[in-house]
Amino acid sequence: xxxxxxxxxxxxxxxxxPRSESGRSYPVADTSGKVVARAAAASRKDLRDAVRAARGAxxxxxxxxxxxxxxxxxxxxEMVEDRADTFVSQLRVGGRTRAQARREVERSxxxxxWYAGWGDKFVQVVGNMNPVQGxxxxxxxxxxxxxxxxxxxxxxxxxxxxxRVAPVIISGNTAVVLASERxxxxxxxxxxxxxxxxxxxxxxxxxxxxxxxxxPYLASHRDCNxxxxxxxxxxxxxxxxxxxxxxxxxxxxxxxxxxxxxxRLAQSPYMIADFxxxxxxxxxxxx
Amino acid sequence: MSEAHPAExxxxxxxxxxxxxxxxxxxxxxxLWIDGTFRTPTSKRYLTTVxxxxxxxxxxxxxxxERDVDRAVRAARRAxxxxxxxxxKERAKYLYRIARMxxxxxxxxxxxxxxDGGKPIKESRDVxxxxxxxxxxxxxxxxxxLEYAFPGIRPxxxxxxxxxxxxNFPMLMLAWKVAPALAAGNxxxxxxxxxxxxxxxxxxxxxxxxxxPPGVVNIVTGGGETGAALVRHxxxxxxxxxxxxxxxxLIQKAVAGTPKRLTLELGGKAPHVIFEDAPVxxxxxxxxxxxxxxxxxxxxxxSRLFVQxxxxxxxxxxxxxxxxxxxxxxxxxxxxDIGAINSPEQLDKITELVDSGVEEGAEIYQxxxxxxxxxxxxxxTLFTGVSQSHRIAQEEIFGPVLSxxxxxxxDEAVEKANNTPYGxxxxxxxxxxxxxxxxxxxxxxxxxxxxxxxxxxxxxxxxGYQESGFGREGGRHGLLPYLExxxx
Numbered sequence: 001x002x003x004x005x006x007x008x009x010x011x012x013x014x015x016x017x018p019r020s021e022s023g024r025s026y027p028v029a030d031t032s033g034k035v036v037a038r039a040a041a042a043s044r045k046d047l048r049d050a051v052r053a054a055r056g057a058x059x060x061x062x063x064x065x066x067x068x069x070x071x072x073x074x075x076x077x078e079m080v081e082d083r084a085d086t087f088v089s090q091l092r093v094g095g096r097t098r099a100q101a102r103r104e105v106e107r108s109x110x111x112x113x114w115y116a117g118w119g120d121k122f123v124q125v126v127g128n129m130n131p132v133q134g135x136x137x138x139x140x141x142x143x144x145x146x147x148x149x150x151x152x153x154x155x156x157x158x159x160x161x162x163x164r165v166a167p168v169i170i171s172g173n174t175a176v177v178l179a180s181e182r183x184x185x186x187x188x189x190x191x192x193x194x195x196x197x198x199x200x201x202x203x204x205x206x207x208x209x210x211x212x213x214x215x216p217y218l219a220s221h222r223d224c225n226x227x228x229x230x231x232x233x234x235x236x237x238x239x240x241x242x243x244x245x246x247x248x249x250x251x252x253x254x255x256x257x258x259x260x261x262x263x264r265l266a267q268s269p270y271m272i273a274d275f276x277x278x279x280x281x282x283x284x285x286x287x
Numbered sequence: 288m289s290e291a292h293p294a295e296x297x298x299x300x301x302x303x304x305x306x307x308x309x310x311x312x313x314x315x316x317x318x319l320w321i322d323g324t325f326r327t328p329t330s331k332r333y334l335t336t337v338x339x340x341x342x343x344x345x346x347x348x349x350x351x352x353e354r355d356v357d358r359a360v361r362a363a364r365r366a367x368x369x370x371x372x373x374x375x376k377e378r379a380k381y382l383y384r385i386a387r388m389x390x391x392x393x394x395x396x397x398x399x400x401x402x403d404g405g406k407p408i409k410e411s412r413d414v415x416x417x418x419x420x421x422x423x424x425x426x427x428x429x430x431x432x433l434e435y436a437f438p439g440i441r442p443x444x445x446x447x448x449x450x451x452x453x454x455n456f457p458m459l460m461l462a463w464k465v466a467p468a469l470a471a472g473n474x475x476x477x478x479x480x481x482x483x484x485x486x487x488x489x490x491x492x493x494x495x496x497x498x499x500p501p502g503v504v505n506i507v508t509g510g511g512e513t514g515a516a517l518v519r520h521x522x523x524x525x526x527x528x529x530x531x532x533x534x535x536x537l538i539q540k541a542v543a544g545t546p547k548r549l550t551l552e553l554g555g556k557a558p559h560v561i562f563e564d565a566p567v568x569x570x571x572x573x574x575x576x577x578x579x580x581x582x583x584x585x586x587x588x589x590s591r592l593f594v595q596x597x598x599x600x601x602x603x604x605x606x607x608x609x610x611x612x613x614x615x616x617x618x619x620x621x622x623x624d625i626g627a628i629n630s631p632e633q634l635d636k637i638t639e640l641v642d643s644g645v646e647e648g649a650e651i652y653q654x655x656x657x658x659x660x661x662x663x664x665x666x667x668t669l670f671t672g673v674s675q676s677h678r679i680a681q682e683e684i685f686g687p688v689l690s691x692x693x694x695x696x697x698d699e700a701v702e703k704a705n706n707t708p709y710g711x712x713x714x715x716x717x718x719x720x721x722x723x724x725x726x727x728x729x730x731x732x733x734x735x736x737x738x739x740x741x742x743x744x745x746x747x748x749x750x751g752y753q754e755s756g757f758g759r760e761g762g763r764h765g766l767l768p769y770l771e772x773x774x775x
Contacts, residue, residue: 125438130762132744133421140748140764143728225753238544245539247708248532248551248754264774270440277710277752278759281727283737 009039009184011046011208012191014053015201020209021045028184031095039184042207044217047176050205051223054147054174057202062144062172069170070119072198077112079193080105080162087158090185094157107261108162114267115166122171122272135285142276144172145250146225149218151211153231157183159260160231161190165204167271168228177206178218184208219243219251226275230254304621306408310395313485316347319355319508320491322362323501329354334510336484339405340618340627340662348484351507356476356516359505363447363474364522366502371444371472375431382427382469384497389420392493396486400458401618403485405627405663406581408619418743419462422761425745426466429766433471436763440772444472445548446524448769449517451538452487453530454480454629455584455685460529461487463749463760465504471769473525474503478517481510482630515541523547527768529586532683532709532754550758550768552586552750554683555711558704559589559740560694560726563597565716569738571602571609574689577714577740579613579667582625583687584633586755587712589740591680592691593700599693603671606691610667611654625687628663637665637686644670644679649690675706683709697722701729710752714740733759 009028010017019025022043027035042050061069080087084105091101127141148168153160157180168175179187191206207214215236219227220243227244229237229251241251252274260266316333318325330352335344351359370378389396396419397411406415433442448468452460457479468475479487491506507513511534518526518541525548528538532553542549559577561570577589594602618626628634645651649670658664665686673680673690680690694700704713713732715723723737733751736742743749748759758768 128763130744130746130748132742132746134742134744136739136742136744138744138747140762145752234544241543242540245536245543248536248539248553248756250757268439268774270437270772277733278748278750278764279727279733279735280748280762281735281737282739282742282747283723284739 009037009188009208011040011042012188012194012204012206013046013050014205015195017191021049026209028093030093036093037185039188039208042209042214044214046207047214047217047221050176050207051147051221053202053205054176055223057200058144058146058172058174061169061174061200061203064172066120066123069172070116073112073116073119073166073170075197076193076199077109077116079197080112080190081109083189083193086189087186090189091158091183093185094155094183104156104159108159111159111162111267112166115170115272118269118272119170122269125269126273126276127278130280137283137285138280140278140280142171142273143279145275145277146173147223148173148175148226148228148275149221149224150175150177150228151215151218151232152177152179152187153258153260154180154182156260158186158190161187163260163266164228164230168275169203171272171276173275174203175205176218176224177204178211178214179206179208181209181211215240216243219249220246222247224249227251228275230258303617305617306398306401306619306621308398308402308619311399311402313346317349317484317488317508319349319351319359320488320504320506321355321359322505323495326358328352334481334508336403336482338402339482339629340659342661345403346485348488348508350509351513351516353516356507356513356520359476359507360447360449360520360522362502363476363505366500367444367446367474370474370500370503371446373472375433375472378469378472379427379430381497381499382423382430382466385494385499386420386423386427388493388497389416389423393417393420396458396489398619399489400486401626404454404457404483405618405629407623407626409621409623410581415456415459418745419458422459422462422466422745426470429467430470433766433770436766437772439775441775442471442770442772445769445771446473447522448473448475448525448527449520449523450475450477450527451514451517451530452477452479454483455581455586457483458486458490461490463529464527467760467765468769469503471766473769476505476507476517476523478507478509478514484508518542525549525769528552535756548768550760551756552758552760553754553756555586555588555709555751555755556591556681556683556707557587557589557712557714557732558591558593558730559714560700560704560716561592561594561598561602562715562717562719562722563595564718566718566738567598567602567605570716571605573714573716573738573740574606575609575613578689579625579687580741582628582665584629584685585741587734587741589712589714590684590689592689593694593703594691596693596695603669603691606669607652607654610669613654613656613667615656615664615666616659625667628665628686631663633685634663634665637684637688640679640682640684641668641688644673644677644690647677647679649673649677649679675703681707697726701726705731708754711755712736
């Protein structure tokens with residue numbers, strides 16, 4: 001009889017897979033209550049390290065071409081597709097049937113491919129020339145806001161995560177993600193997909209663990225330029241927004257209800273636009 | 288004057304060229320503009336608005352209390368039921384009409400703006416009012432074309448917009464707020480600044496003459512408490528604020544967790560970077576305009592000057608010479624370059640920060656100039672020997688005060704330029720095109736002026752990064768904060 005080699009589920013920070021510096025982990029149970037694994041319980045210091053990694057990686061990532069970022073997102077889609085069976089089994093921990101789990105993986109792959117194509121196009125839709133008076137060249141273009149803190153939804157653990165990470169990073173932002181606390185395993189496997197998809201270290205950092213403890217630190221972190229609350233919902237949003245206000249950090253609010261499977265409602269170039277700054281450049285024309 | 292040399296040719300004596308004020312007819316006391324008419328405030332309280340150039344009172348304006356704000360919001364809500372459903376092309380015609388009437392009465396509004404706020408008449412006449420009319424004209428045209436503004440989205444108005452504007456560009460800020468809101472089908476409750484309420488009240492009367500339905504535009508005058516009541520009111524769907532970062536943070540907290548949308552246009556400490564290959568004479572004019580336009584009461588003022596070391600001495604000498612030609616004084620004089628500081632509070636703030644600059648070791652320069660004996664004035668001021676950590680290099684002064692620093696390499700310029708929590712605007716002067724684009728990519732600012740400064744246009748989005756706020760005003764992007772986009 002051969003004994004299985006089990007996977008240790010760790011954090012994903014700066015391209016590496018550390019345990020929590022706190023030395024803590026927590027049990028992950030399936031719907032029957034059976035513990036199927038343990039996940040790292042990220043601490044405030046892990047969050048700080050993740051934000052630092054994201055900040056460090058941001059200029060380089062934003063400096064890539066949109067074409068290149070698009071190719072890398074496409075490569076992530078390939079890596080997720082390749083791990084479909086692993087994702088399916090991990091999603092089943094949350095109570096999905098095999099068919100439901102497979103559908104979620106397929107949707108996640110499709111969403112990544114959809115956003116991959118925006119890499120070298122969204123600037124053309126979101127920005128424009130401005131016909132100002134006088135002899136001036138005047139152009140408004142979007143550029144990434146910087147580091148984005150993403151609160152991923154509890155469910156769908158993979159599709160929700162992918163649906164928010166993709167629009168954030170395609171424009172050149174880097175991300176610190178608080179993964180589903182109850183179903184963290186797909187997020188860790190997604191990190192492994194990222195690590196093999198030529199995504200530069202630090203562009204996406206994923207923390208598993210006690211969200212309620214981490215959210216206040218994320219929301220008030222002065223080096224976060226935006227917080228994505230789509231996966232958080234409206235309950236407790238006031239605290240997040242009030243904490244973010246100390247550094248005028250914008251919070252991207254969720255709709256009242258989210259249908260993650262609806263392509264019309266859950267994916268949009270305007271979701272990319274939620275995490276950019278519009279920069280307008282003037283220059284005179286003349287001899 | 289110079290009796291010691293009677294034989295010399297007569298010196299030129301300055302003869303002022305004062306704008307007439309007879310066009311402006313002021314009431315002694317103004318109520319609140321609610322539902323298309325002036326109402327006595329239930330608060331029974333009034334504030335006096337003063338001409339900062341003479342310290343003479345101009346009129347009394349109502350201080351709206353919570354109940355007054357409530358009446359205004361209710362009026363706006365009622366008006367929204369019809370205004371929001373009015374075909375876009377009809378809304379457009381009201382806005383076009385307003386634009387035309389503003390052009391007709393531009394002189395009157397310019398004089399009133401200068402009387403109440405202290406800005407030079409040549410600015411209110413040549414910059415503020417033309418831009419105000421242009422803003423209404425620009426957004427008028429969007430009102431029936433919203434479907435074309437954002438692909439894939441069906442636009443819907445939000446409802447009632449609560450708008451709070453500052454005292455530095457009273458009419459222009461009103462136009463930036465009101466024009467896109469109305470074009471998109473919203474109704475508004477606008478609170479002008481405590482020290483500059485008069486042009487907003489004149490605008491209110493103009494909307495009635497334009498036949499704008501009652502309640503579409505409501506103007507509640509007052510101070511900070513009036514603004515807070517407007518922000519807190521549950522009937523407000525959207526809050527738009529232009530003002531200080533400090534108050535912006537309070538507003539963001541007040542709105543936290545509510546369904547209200549928010550845009551903030553806050554403070555700035557803009558870098559103005561001069562490379563050694565810059566066209567020097569043009570750059571000098573750009574720097575002067577960048578910091579002394581509107582007495583430096585400009586959130587995007589180029590208040591931190593970075594000059595490349597190789598030309599720094601020559602540039603600063605030239606700048607000092609240019610400073611001595613600036614005419615400071617009566618804002619109604621058509622030749623005045625620098626008018627009155629808006630209020631004694633602002634004068635105190637400028638004075639305190641300038642004192643801190645001297646105390647922290649920077650070297651101050653002010654050209655010889657005689658300030659009027661009455662009114663609030665401050666001489667144009669330069670600081671050299673400024674370090675990154677000085678308060679005058681970090682805090683927004685909002686006055687005619689320029690902090691000068693130097694740099695050696697483009698990388699150093701970028702690092703220093705981005706070294707504040709703000710990110711509203713920036714300026715770059717160089718003749719090398721690739722360097723302009725390289726700099727523009729790296730400056731963390733919502734507006735980058737290259738080989739020019741302080742240019743504004745209704746078609747051009749304006750707004751900041753980081754602690755300078757979020758959201759854009761102007762252009763296609765300026766519509767978005769006033770719309771809800773339903774995916775098609």
